[in-house]
Amino acid sequence: MKHIFLLGALLTITGCAGAGLHVPEGSQLEEDLLRVGRADVAWSGDAERLVVGGEDPFVFEVASGRKISLGRSPVNRVAFSPAGDVVAAVVYGDDGEHIAIFNVNGQQKATQPMSGRTTGLAWKDDNSVVWSSMELEKFGFGGNLKTWLSVWSIKETTVKSTLIADNTLNSRLTEGIDLAIANGLDNLAVGPYRDECMISHYVDPPLFPPYINVTVRRFTETSNQLSVKADIDSSRVFPGTDGDSIWIKRDQELRRFDRWSGKELQSMLLDGNNFAVAPGSGLVWDGRNLHRGEQVIGPIVADRLLFSPDGAKAAVVKSGMLSILNGLASAAPFSAAFDVEKMVKLRSWRAQKLISHEEYLELKRKLLKP
């Protein structure tokens, strides 16, 4: 009897809901909507739909609960286009992986063969598909790992692939990466203006411990802008809300770095490798708690969490079941506060050093919509 009281007290204090999901006060949980297992999940730009990969991929309409199948082939990665009208998916076929484009009715519109194993999928500002892939070759002494970034212009039907890194690795690291890729290693993120991406790759220098190098790569100027080191056990990278910073894991802490200078701006303790940053509102999930800046908003204990683009919702996966958390701090994506076209141009000037950083900040301030 005492135990029941104790459990009741704990549930009340922590705001625990249903099957053990702890959620922040003020938010509402639509619990256990879907079984997704370990499948990749992505939001549409308007946060009205989710696309779910796995053995039976589908688009899920949040409001109606309708599921639209995306065919019968297993899907590794998924990503909604910026306009939300099509979905890119990495599909397993008889001859390896390929990228397929589906409309939201589940019809396949285009496909593109690819090589290697996909480790990230996203969309660029001009409706081109971007993906990262790795090719791991094993030898007696270890392995050779090539990390690629590819851009598929669906309109021009061209694919440009760039070798981001070509590294020799020791045997232990080779085995670890092989396993990580099989378990869905994620090494790509696209910034809020979709004019650049952040891609991470492994480095194993002689005499020093291996680490992950995160590179910010511009799409328009096809140049690498920044290189920062991250912990070897987490290749994940998130763009900062304002497009001027990036989040990575280093020294077991989640740290935010200035995207232009590489200076550290913020850090917080991290419990494990599960973390997420809301692109719109700047909310941060550290694996156990939800933060805004220095403030802890409340606990969310889950296996995975994926914020919607505006940060108002989150898809939460625990024990393979997907729930949706509503009512988080609502905020329009930071990019919505600007004339995006002008901001993209301004950022291009800054990247090309046609303007100084001070000029960039001043012009950005002036471009902010009233």
Added chain:
Amino acid sequence: MKKIILVFVLLVLPASLQAEEQSCIGCHETATPAAITQWQGSAHFPSVGCSDCHGTDHERMRSGEISVTAHTCGNCHQQAFSEHASSKHSLGLHTGWGCTRNMPDRNREECKFCHDENSSLAKSKVQCARFLKQTGEMRAIGCNRCHEVENSCQSCHSNHLTDLEIVRSSRICAKCHMGPDHPQWEMWETSLHGSLNMTMGDSIGPSCQSCHMPQGSHDVSLGITVTTGGNDIPLEKATVEREKMLDVCAKCHARDFARRDLEVADKVRQQANDILKEAETRIRQIGDQNLLEPSPSERPKHPLSGNTLVLDSQMLYEDYSHLERLFFKMKKYDHAKTWKGAYHQNPAYTHWYGNAELKMDLVDIKAEATRLEKQALLMEGGGSTPGKVDDRDELERLTDDYRRGRMSEQEFQEARKKLLESFSGDGK
């Protein structure tokens, strides 16, 4: 009975060993007289005999299966071996070798540098593409004579001499640390440090060893805060190593003065890295457009990366495009001279041999890249007016015109200010 055996061991065995040495000397006094004379004049004589280092299996010695390696010396010189093994010198084979298993001119003698006997597991984890592209003869002299340092004390100490005067002179370092890719010896020789050393001796001017092997340490990486490619080593290690180097500098200089000087060199290195990165970016742009001639898919395969564009430390100096040839010189020669010259306090190497060449390389690379783009447009039927459709925005065009000398600085600044005001709405 035990006593009899002991007496036998004490009296008879040394005598047999002595006889063994005599049998070596008997022939080698004639076959390799210099080796015998040098050994007899060395600190090893007479206590360390031929078989102590070379063993007794003459046939395997002759076939090259047994040789004197750093591990042999390490049996006695344990501290020196351990310092050497943790230094950049121990990377020699890792960076200078590659597996020749599939090469037609394979020399089986080379296997032992990476493999223990009867083991297919390689000890080294990095292969060198440039090594793998060479003939056996070139690999033997052009690569291994320096990179064998990992496993060969005689790379600096010579085979049979033990005279420390040889290895305490900067000249011994010049055997490898010279030439277009890393002219540290020339930089030192023509710096104030080198000039003082050559005129006033070690007590006034530092030798290579004064700074890089203080107190006879064999850890030549002591105090080094950068990789061989000019990138930062991890900060936590770099901080420690910088203090170690400052301990060395502080023997002659105020610590703060030395710290500032090294920090200036750090900045020079970062600036050189930025220039190099700009060139690499431009080449990758051309590569992404498939405009390199020949393209990676049209060339013989890179020994480690196949038909891909390789611009990193495994970059070749053959079987590639003119643009990459310009970049190789920029990266391997001029970039290295710039930042290594700065750390060695040599103004001419830092500026004229380094920085000036580096910047001129960038000009060449950009010009060649633009030429390739224009040529591609003409071939696509771009008409009689060469050059692509100008899709640059106003600020890009304006800045380009200024850089090409088509307008004065004042005109440029005025036009630029107006443009930025109009962009942000101030000018409306």
